[in-house]
Amino acid sequence: MDANGEELAPAVRSILDAAHERAGSEERVSVDAQSFSDARAAAEADGRVPVIAEIKPTSPTTDGRRDDDPTDLARGMVAGGATALSVLTEPDHFGGSTDALERIRAAVDVPVLRKDFILKESQLDIVASDLILLIARFVDDLPGLLRAAEERGFQPLVEVHTRVELDRALDAGADLIGVNNRDLGALEVDLDTFESIAPHVPDDVTLIAESGIGSIDDVQRMRSAGADALLIGSAIMDGDVTDNVRRFTTA
Numbered sequence: 315m316d317a318n319g320e321e322l323a324p325a326v327r328s329i330l331d332a333a334h335e336r337a338g339s340e341e342r343v344s345v346d347a348q349s350f351s352d353a354r355a356a357a358e359a360d361g362r363v364p365v366i367a368e369i370k371p372t373s374p375t376t377d378g379r380r381d382d383d384p385t386d387l388a389r390g391m392v393a394g395g396a397t398a399l400s401v402l403t404e405p406d407h408f409g410g411s412t413d414a415l416e417r418i419r420a421a422v423d424v425p426v427l428r429k430d431f432i433l434k435e436s437q438l439d440i441v442a443s444d445l446i447l448l449i450a451r452f453v454d455d456l457p458g459l460l461r462a463a464e465e466r467g468f469q470p471l472v473e474v475h476t477r478v479e480l481d482r483a484l485d486a487g488a489d490l491i492g493v494n495n496r497d498l499g500a501l502e503v504d505l506d507t508f509e510s511i512a513p514h515v516p517d518d519v520t521l522i523a524e525s526g527i528g529s530i531d532d533v534q535r536m537r538s539a540g541a542d543a544l545l546i547g548s549a550i551m552d553g554d555v556t557d558n559v560r561r562f563t564t565a
């Protein structure tokens with residue numbers, strides 16, 4: 315069960331148990347972040363769909379694992395027109411690492427999102443990134459963690475899946491919100507999720523559609539429903555990452 319007493323898929327329960335065990339750092343990180351808003355505006359100005367391309371070596375819902383050098387994948391995604399990169403740093407279930415994130419951030423000139431299951435303030439300090447994911451469902455003190463992330467210079471991306479979580483994110487002051495089409499309780503993906511939540515998001519919030527985007531039709535559907543940017547993982551990691559990103563950024 316999560317903090318709201320709702321059932322979670324066993325894989326997600328295991329991810330959270332590992333996240334609770336993972337140590338933070340005692341040394342506070344300070345980030346000089348590259349602006350996601352500027353990167354998105356640049357993409358729109360030259361006619362690219364703003365895509366956050368995700369480096370996800372494996373996951374509980376993926377068969378197999380990609381062992382390419384993460385910096386090669388990152389450079390390939392940027393060559394395909396990615397506006398930003400999302401890098402899994404969760405080691406036990408996604409094959410990610412903070413070392414890979416550091417190397418990627420040094421290798422590319424686009425903003426990099428740290429994708430992990432952050433539950434407490436000290437876990438913010440493990441590694442610097444431009445953006446950082448906070449999952450509303452799993453964070454008890456969302457306003458506190460959001461503020462702590464901003465104080466360090468991160469641009470926090472607050473992920474929601476329901477209207478209740480959206481209201482929590484807005485009340486906490488989030489101005490960059492991702493709607494995850496994947497239900498982390500059941501691990502089912504449904505693009506209707508974004509379509510049902512997007513109309514309730516104020517215009518001054520930057521809105522990202524996450525998960526389950528696998529085709530040009532999906533891109534157009536999420537953009538029509540109000541997505542300012544799209545976060546795409548599996549459909550990019552499966553095959554040639556440059557070609558895959560280009561297909562989505564030119565959709």
Ligand SMILES: O=C(O)c1ccccc1NCC(=O)[C@H](O)[C@H](O)COP(=O)(O)O
Nearest residue numbers: 373374375524525526527546547548549
């Ligand atoms: O991707 C998974 O299998 C997964 C399983 C359990 C918890 C979270 C999971 N994914 C995290 C994500 O948010 C996605 O990696 C991201 O939104 C991209 O999704 P997709 O394009 O569907 O790979």
